[in-house]
Amino acid sequence: MKQKVIREIVRVDGNHQLHINVPLDMGDEFEVILMPLRPKSEFESLSDDDRFNLAAYATVVDDDPEEDVLWERYTHA
Numbered sequence: 001m002k003q004k005v006i007r008e009i010v011r012v013d014g015n016h017q018l019h020i021n022v023p024l025d026m027g028d029e030f031e032v033i034l035m036p037l038r039p040k041s042e043f044e045s046l047s048d049d050d051r052f053n054l055a056a057y058a059t060v061v062d063d064d065p066e067e068d069v070l071w072e073r074y075t076h077a
Contacts, residue, residue: 009037 004026010018022030046054 004023006020006022006026008020010020012018018034
């Protein structure tokens, strides 16, 4: 079985059901995660790389002695 991920935007039908065509080589059992689609905000129109960078920068805590110790070997090479 090939490891693949399908990501697509689908709409419910008249019975409020979703239909997804699954390639045969993906197997017969799946984990499904549903997220409602919202209007695109400025953030969502960014590329995946830009979103990753924003998330990484947002998690940095300035003036944190514990974090400084962790990063010291990289910043004082």
